[in-house]
Amino acid sequence: MFQYRQALVRMRQGDSDRQIATARIVGRRVAARLRELGEQHHWLDATGPMPEDEAIAAALGQPKRASTTVSSLQAQRERIQAWAQQGVSGVAIFAALQRELGWSGSYSAVRRMLADIRSGEPPETTCRLDFEPGDAAQVDFGAGPMLMHPDGKVRRTWAFVMTLCFSRHQYVEFVWDQTVATWLGCHRRAFEWFACVPRRVIIDNAKCAIVKACAHDPTVQRAYAECAEGYSFRIDPCPPSDPQKKGIVESGVKYLKGNFLALREFRHLADLNEQARAWVTQVAGQRVHGTTRQAPLALFAIERPLMQALPAIAPDLGTWHRVTLHPDCHIKFDYRLYSAPFALVGKVLWLRATDGAVALFDDFRHVATHCRALKLGERKTVRDHLPPDAQRFFAHDREWLASQARLVGAACEQLIERLLADKILERLRAAQGVISLVKAYGHPRLEAACARALAHDSPYYRTVKSILSTGADKTPLVELTTPSAYAKPRFARDAATLFASPNPQLDLLH
Known part of the structure; x- marks a missing residue:
């Protein structure tokens, strides 16, 4: 449209179609047609106003080019469209056509058909989220390198990443698993790394954090809820199957894999975490971020005073488990045994485990506390928990x-x-x-x-x-005495005397 307007301006100034074509604004045929339309609609009068773009487009009335090629899969369009709406991949659709219909065409035909179907659908739109300083952090796990585990086996490590949404400053820690205890410990160390706490923590629906995922009313892990209460932050889980809501940390995990893990060697987990901390402060924190166009550490200096302070006393984080009290008055947790009152045998109890202690609850009533057992199979028993006979x-x-x-x-x-x-x-x-x-x-x-x-x-x-x-x-105890006449029997001999030889010559003979 800009070229059409420029051509009309040159015509109003007296240029010919050849001059307009020489200036490479439009071709001579297009210029001739445009001049004809200009004369009809009085657009060439230099004293009059220039027409609007809508008027020029309506006058030109350029029809859309209609494709003259008919796809060989046109008869199967509805079936392919139904499969595509169900999320079936093009490769699976291609295999199904060959298997069910004996179709002998190429995969390119399937790809073109899917592209034509998607072109008629409304495009997906997104909305970029903005965060105030100290408002939120996003958390995610990512796959790490394979390393030798202390048990002698090569195992996968996992990268825990917490990214502050405003500054993009990160905390990175590699761990062996994604259990609730590991999840809580990583949160504690992340807050201590930042030396402050965000007001919200945006997470996905991992089992270590969310028991039941729901877009409107998710169920939070009991231990994670205690962590949020202790550190005064709100848990903000993403809706199911919608990881775009935490795209900041998703990009951070991708950047970690591509920039840090690539072309590096690690001796063990401690070496991996040491290198990761140095990379966060020296590389990731100093780079110019692609979105904010500023260094994350520079923005973090602005964000940190606006975040919540760490609690004066760190909360005692523990994991909750449902256990059953066995007939021997002990429950089994982590291959260790802990006693509880015998009156609760057969009941389901709540067990809260911290690094140093194990506490047992009958619903909300506290019934026992034990020091954490260190050895597998170790038994922690309080004698008062046993039945009276056993006590x-x-x-x-x-x-x-x-x-x-x-x-x-x-x-x-x-x-x-x-x-x-x-x-x-x-x-x-x-x-x-x-x-x-x-x-x-x-x-x-x-x-x-x-x-x-x-x-x-x-x-x-x-x-x-x-x-x-x-x-x-x-009755009095009578002391038994032996008469003197029988004190030394005449013929009694002890073994040494009996077998002692009285004649030395006999010893020589033997």
């Missing part, structure tokens, strides 16, 4: 038995020591039975019964019980 059994251990025996007397103490010193049979219950006789017979009688049992060299529970039940402990 009594475990309470009456060796130290308790020894202390109770000292209260009875020296004979009882000696008898208990001999019972517990048995190297073949565990006599803990026998010792407990002896001490339990105090309730029925009292300390003096039990001490006398133990003394009589030791005198007969029979330190057993049944012996002490028989002495007490028959009243033998009440």
Whole structure:
């Protein structure tokens, strides 16, 4: 249209069609047609106003060129259009046409048909989001390099990236997994890296953050909700299947992969994170950003004073898990065992695990807290959590038995020591039975019964019980003596004397 207006201006100035064509404004045929239209609509009068573009376009009335080529897939257009609306790729459509219809055409025909179908659809539009300083940060995970894990296997690492939406300053950390504990720990270290907290954190619908994704009413992970409350930020999840809402961090992850991970070597995870931190401050933070046209660190200096301060005391971040209390009064978490009151056996409890402790809750009621077990299979037990019978059994251990025996007397103490010193049979219950006789017979009688049992060299529970039940402990203990006539039997010999040779000549013969 600009060329048509220039041609009309030159005509109003008296130039011929040849002069206009020589000036390469329009061709002679177009100039001749335009002059004819100008004379009809009085556009060539230099004293009159120039026509509007709409009037020139309406007068020209250029028809659209109609394609004379008919696609070989025209008969299948509706079917292909239905497949395209379902999100089926062109390669899959091409294979289906060959399989179902025996079509022998080329894939280019399918591609042209899909392009023609999409040209008739309304174009997709986007809206660029603007953020105030300190308003929001966007978070995402990206695939990292393969490294040797401490368990001796090569595993995939994952890049946790938090990008401030205003300044584009980043926090990058590579981790081994995407669990809730890792997610919370990365948030804590990111806020400490920035030394401030944004008012919103925009995330996708990862399971470590969102239990149930929904465009209007998502369900947030209980542990992540506690993290947001502790650091005073709002969680802003993207609608399902709409990652464009966090395009800033998506671009940041792409930039990380293309600029940092490419052509670098890493010895281990610590080396990878050390290089990443140096890259963020020395390269990514100093570059001129393609959108803001300023360095992220320069904008961060403006943004940081407007962000929320870190809490005076860092919140105690923990992960929540549903566990069941087993009949042995213990729950199993992370291949370690923790006790809870026996009255809750069979119930589903809530477990909150932090780096140093494990707490158990019956709904909202706190029931137990344990130090975090370090070894696999380790058992943390509070004796009061066990049933009464088990509490009594475990309470009456060796130290308790020894202390109770000292209260009875020296004979009882000696008898208990001999019972517990048995190297073949565990006599803990026998010792407990002896001490339990105090309730029925009292300390003096039990001490006398133990003394009589030791005198007969029979330190057993049944012996002490028989002495007490028959009243033998009440009779004086008679010391048995051997008459002097029988003190040295005439023909008795010990083994050494019996086998000693009285004749040295016999030894020589042997």
